Amino acid sequence: MWIESTIALRFLREGRAQTTLILIGIGVGVSVIVFIVALITGLQGNIVDRTLGTQAHIKVEAPDEINRLAPLPAGTTRLVLETRRAQRLRSINNWQQVMGVLDQFPGVKAVSPVVSGPAFARRGNAVESVALVGMDPARYQRIIPLSEDIVAGRLTVGAGDAVIGRLLADDLGLRVGDKFRLVADQGREAQVNIAGIFELGVRELDQRYVYLDLKQTQSLLDLPGGVTVIDLTVNDIFTAQDVSRRIAALTGLKAESWLDTNAQLVNALRSQSMSTAMISFFVAVSVAFGIASVLSISVVQRTREIGILRAMGARQRQLLLVFLVQGAVLGLTGSAVGAFAGYGLVWVFNTFGPKLFYIPVAPTLVPMAMAIATITGTVAAAVPARRAARLDPVVAIRHV
Amino acid sequence: MSDQDEVLRLAGLRKSYNVGLPTELEVLHGLDLTLGRSDFASLVGPSGSGKSTLLNLLGLLDAPTAGDLYLLGEPTRTLDDEARTSLRAKSIGFVFQFHHLMPAFTAVENVMMPMLVTHGRPSAQTLERARTLLDEVGLAEFMDRKPQELSGGQQQRVAIARALITRPALLLADEPTGNLDTKTAASVFDLFRRFNREHGCAVLVVTHDPRLSAVCDRTITLVDGAIVSDERRPRA
Numbered sequence: 001m002w003i004e005s006t007i008a009l010r011f012l013r014e015g016r017a018q019t020t021l022i023l024i025g026i027g028v029g030v031s032v033i034v035f036i037v038a039l040i041t042g043l044q045g046n047i048v049d050r051t052l053g054t055q056a057h058i059k060v061e062a063p064d065e066i067n068r069l070a071p072l073p074a075g076t077t078r079l080v081l082e083t084r085r086a087q088r089l090r091s092i093n094n095w096q097q098v099m100g101v102l103d104q105f106p107g108v109k110a111v112s113p114v115v116s117g118p119a120f121a122r123r124g125n126a127v128e129s130v131a132l133v134g135m136d137p138a139r140y141q142r143i144i145p146l147s148e149d150i151v152a153g154r155l156t157v158g159a160g161d162a163v164i165g166r167l168l169a170d171d172l173g174l175r176v177g178d179k180f181r182l183v184a185d186q187g188r189e190a191q192v193n194i195a196g197i198f199e200l201g202v203r204e205l206d207q208r209y210v211y212l213d214l215k216q217t218q219s220l221l222d223l224p225g226g227v228t229v230i231d232l233t234v235n236d237i238f239t240a241q242d243v244s245r246r247i248a249a250l251t252g253l254k255a256e257s258w259l260d261t262n263a264q265l266v267n268a269l270r271s272q273s274m275s276t277a278m279i280s281f282f283v284a285v286s287v288a289f290g291i292a293s294v295l296s297i298s299v300v301q302r303t304r305e306i307g308i309l310r311a312m313g314a315r316q317r318q319l320l321l322v323f324l325v326q327g328a329v330l331g332l333t334g335s336a337v338g339a340f341a342g343y344g345l346v347w348v349f350n351t352f353g354p355k356l357f358y359i360p361v362a363p364t365l366v367p368m369a370m371a372i373a374t375i376t377g378t379v380a381a382a383v384p385a386r387r388a389a390r391l392d393p394v395v396a397i398r399h400v
Numbered sequence: 401m402s403d404q405d406e407v408l409r410l411a412g413l414r415k416s417y418n419v420g421l422p423t424e425l426e427v428l429h430g431l432d433l434t435l436g437r438s439d440f441a442s443l444v445g446p447s448g449s450g451k452s453t454l455l456n457l458l459g460l461l462d463a464p465t466a467g468d469l470y471l472l473g474e475p476t477r478t479l480d481d482e483a484r485t486s487l488r489a490k491s492i493g494f495v496f497q498f499h500h501l502m503p504a505f506t507a508v509e510n511v512m513m514p515m516l517v518t519h520g521r522p523s524a525q526t527l528e529r530a531r532t533l534l535d536e537v538g539l540a541e542f543m544d545r546k547p548q549e550l551s552g553g554q555q556q557r558v559a560i561a562r563a564l565i566t567r568p569a570l571l572l573a574d575e576p577t578g579n580l581d582t583k584t585a586a587s588v589f590d591l592f593r594r595f596n597r598e599h600g601c602a603v604l605v606v607t608h609d610p611r612l613s614a615v616c617d618r619t620i621t622l623v624d625g626a627i628v629s630d631e632r633r634p635r636a
Binding site: 316 | 452461482494
């Protein structure tokens, strides 16, 4: 391998102009790939972070109530007039046990039981419809880091304390320390004290959510000891769908992942990833053709040298290696240059760009781009290398 | 000539092109020839007589259609490319009309090249031998020059040193002085003569130049693919 690499490197160094030009070509290609992959990954990460910053990865709920029909004796027909059932607010059966199972479930990071339902918030003559969310702050924090979004007061619930959104506070003219009245179904009422005000940046949530502790919410919604939803986060967000299916199969409950509830968004992300992959692929293909054509020319230029090497006892396999190594070296060096340039582009974007979001470069991106470029270079060199190896020494030596 | 002295023997060697086609053409018609270790021979003949074809066969660059070629007593016709390549590397040195040095390597690296492609990294002995050979061809001061920094005669001398690095039993030269002036050509021939004597290596030179063939011990004349004369002269 030593002599093959030595010859390959000398060949590349000798054909300096050609080598430089193709290295620039490979560099441009790889920098485009590095930049676009970093950009799209950064953009998607940003969108996903924003989306998942305010919702659980998986929501586990009680299964829908449906009408069941009694089994029919054979040979009878039946006409059915069915009134579909309204889904009343109800608790997950044995939710403590279910939660125990989910705490241990592989791939699940955090579990938080929540009881939530509708109510009105009233202050004086002003009434707003709200969603009550009863939760345990320690557990809930691991699903949605609410304390980071508190704009006034503190995140404490229980003992009549509530945390509400900024828009709701504005609508009702409330400040931290003020009191207001919550009215739920069938006249169940409670007076609560505002301990904190949050702003998640999502209008729907900032206008509707009222956080209480589990106990108070349970009594307002007439679900003593019950919870309506178990929120989960998973280690790898893109496994959420898979994990939710396994949970549904295991518990018989309804489990919905963020991928299902945000199908539109997921679809958009997928198309984006696919177009990135396609751009990268076609850039890689054109880089490969560039390497192949430069090496093909090199084989023709070096026909006589190849002939003399064969006459001196070089085997076909050795000449094959000489050209494969050239392809690999071009791929590796070109991609190193390209990765550097790609980093530069990312830096320019982060420093002088629109600053809507920051592009992080994954530490694996550059080694991976370089590895792929090296493999691409080697594969691209295969055709010219085979031609070099198969040259008939008799003909090659007399080549002018 | 004893069997130990035999380097090369041709037995009814034939070479045809386009075998099996209507245009089949036999270029060499059953040649018989023996070359001994001490031979310093020239191969002459008009253009188209089959000299180059014969040289390719002798150098194991090509395989005969019929008959056989014995190199150091070993039949070679049935060898595959791999075996032929390794036998060629071990036993035959080549010098061509155009030096065919590799421009990316220095003189001493070019001389070592046959050892490098067969044995990899050079040993101290290989390097020493390459230096000695370059010294013998009078290029001691030019070892680290690239071929393009040498004159035509110097390049050809590097090529001769390269042909001898593997201590071949047979040195084949194809018009080695074809593009050199008369004086340089004569000095190149002197080198062949010296290596033939001092290294015990059979030399076969293909040449057009009657003055050069006249200084060889033996002249083999090929006309229309057949050996028409094989003269030996007493050693000068």
